[in-house]
Amino acid sequence: MSATPLPPLRLPRCLLDPGAVHLPAADADGLVAVELEHAEGRFTAIKPYPAQAEARLPLALTPLLEPHAHLDKAFSWERHPNRTGTMAGALAANQREHHERSVEQVHARAERALDQGWRYGLRAMRSHVDSLGPGAEVSWEALLDLQQAWAERLPLQLVALVPVRHWATAAGEQLARQLLGRRGESAAAAGGVLLGGVLGAPFPPDGADGEGLRALLRLADGLGCGVDLHIDESADGGGAGVALAARLVIELRIGVPVCCSHSCSMSQLPVRRLLPLADAMAEAGLAVVALPTTNLWLLGHRDGHTPAQRPLAPIRQLQRAGVTVAVGGDNVQDPWYPGGDFDPLDLLRFSMPAAHLAPWQRQGLMPFTTASSRLMGLAWDGVVRPGAPADLLLLGASGWSDLLARPVPRRVLRAGRWLPAPSPSPLQQLLEALPA
Numbered sequence: 001m002s003a004t005p006l007p008p009l010r011l012p013r014c015l016l017d018p019g020a021v022h023l024p025a026a027d028a029d030g031l032v033a034v035e036l037e038h039a040e041g042r043f044t045a046i047k048p049y050p051a052q053a054e055a056r057l058p059l060a061l062t063p064l065l066e067p068h069a070h071l072d073k074a075f076s077w078e079r080h081p082n083r084t085g086t087m088a089g090a091l092a093a094n095q096r097e098h099h100e101r102s103v104e105q106v107h108a109r110a111e112r113a114l115d116q117g118w119r120y121g122l123r124a125m126r127s128h129v130d131s132l133g134p135g136a137e138v139s140w141e142a143l144l145d146l147q148q149a150w151a152e153r154l155p156l157q158l159v160a161l162v163p164v165r166h167w168a169t170a171a172g173e174q175l176a177r178q179l180l181g182r183r184g185e186s187a188a189a190a191g192g193v194l195l196g197g198v199l200g201a202p203f204p205p206d207g208a209d210g211e212g213l214r215a216l217l218r219l220a221d222g223l224g225c226g227v228d229l230h231i232d233e234s235a236d237g238g239g240a241g242v243a244l245a246a247r248l249v250i251e252l253r254i255g256v257p258v259c260c261s262h263s264c265s266m267s268q269l270p271v272r273r274l275l276p277l278a279d280a281m282a283e284a285g286l287a288v289v290a291l292p293t294t295n296l297w298l299l300g301h302r303d304g305h306t307p308a309q310r311p312l313a314p315i316r317q318l319q320r321a322g323v324t325v326a327v328g329g330d331n332v333q334d335p336w337y338p339g340g341d342f343d344p345l346d347l348l349r350f351s352m353p354a355a356h357l358a359p360w361q362r363q364g365l366m367p368f369t370t371a372s373s374r375l376m377g378l379a380w381d382g383v384v385r386p387g388a389p390a391d392l393l394l395l396g397a398s399g400w401s402d403l404l405a406r407p408v409p410r411r412v413l414r415a416g417r418w419l420p421a422p423s424p425s426p427l428q429q430l431l432e433a434l435p436a
């Protein structure tokens with residue numbers, strides 16, 4: 001079969017084969033102009049594109065990832081808003097919503113989320129699932145069904161979310177065996193189902209949290225599945241949760257991947273305490289998912305004042321210590337965050353001012369691409385090389401500033417085929433139908 005060429009484009013050097021020494025050096029924005037060819041769903045060639053002709057070439061990325069979502073409650077804001085914007089308000093609305101959850105409802109919400117994410121160019125997603133309370137069973141029923149249905153288009157990892165102390169109970173152990181038994185050992189090994197849990201409040205975590213975390217790590221290690229925690233989602237506690245996780249992972253010699261989602265409160269520590277904690281996390285092999293949208297919205301509330309404290313995982317310090325850090329969207333149009341749309345470019349745009357992540361720097365782009373892929377244990381790291389999946393996000397932007405300035409058109413290539421261009425929403429159609 002003959003190779004199909006793509007139009008000339010500019011790709012970040014960090015998403016191009018490091019072994020491709022025939023390519024010119026990246027420009028000051030970290031970009032290289034190339035021509036790519038593919039056949040039978042895989043890239044076959046990377047050719048340099050003459051520098052003088054690159055002025056208006058489109059920017060491209062490999063498809064991005066969503067390492068932390070909540071598909072069971074996505075799009076529930078309209079019926080269950082939390083206009084206070086506080087954690088307590090979010091939890092109360094979430095609990096009310098739990099009482100009316102049905103399989104059909106979760107199925108519809110999650111399918112909408114997967115479909116949107118896929119069309120926006122996501123190539124994998126990890127969702128936490130409320131796994132205790134009235135809505136738990138229906139959520140798992142709907143999401144396990146969708147995990148199978150979407151396996152080819154958008155692999156979905158599911159994480160059991162309970163208060164972490166639940167894992168120290170007989171019911172917790174039974175839940176783990178039921179979820180992982182249901183999927184079989186191969187699904188756990190492939191990352192299809194993971195165990196998770198919330199540490200606190202109170203912050204810092206208390207003794208029962210410690211016992212719960214110890215039980216969770218032992219269970220997951222025994223079952224061969226990864227762990228993804230909701231940990232230190234607060235301004236208070238000084239990183240006590242992640243310090244405990246690092247200590248226990250080493251003490252118990254845990255061999256499965258352990259991820260600390262949120263990891264906010266350590267950001268409030270003075271540098272002399274923060275840096276050794278980041279080193280301890282790296283030594284334990286912990287990974288971190290930073291969640292800027294939900295954290296900046298829910299944390300730091302003080303008497304209705306504009307917040308001066310912005311608790312958020314200290315991404316750059318963790319990266320420098322050697323911790324794998326990804327950025328996730330967390331909540332989408334639910335009581336915990338009213339915005340979001342499963343668009344990874346929107347999250348990249350938001351994260352630049354929120355977390356000083358500049359996409360023209362390798363460390364700024366990795367949390368959305370290669371680091372996220374490593375954290376999720378995926379087979380492809382997201383780097384274009386001969387033999388890699390012919391997957392690409394081709395953007396209607398000529399450079400980073402153009403991309404950051406506004407939402408831009410995009411086309412998504414998956415296994416060498418272009419996904420259909422998005423059709424305008426009913427409201428867009430209404431506006432476009434107005435007289436000139």
Ligand SMILES: [Zn+2]
Pocket residue numbers: 068069070128230261330331
């Ligand atoms: Zn979450």
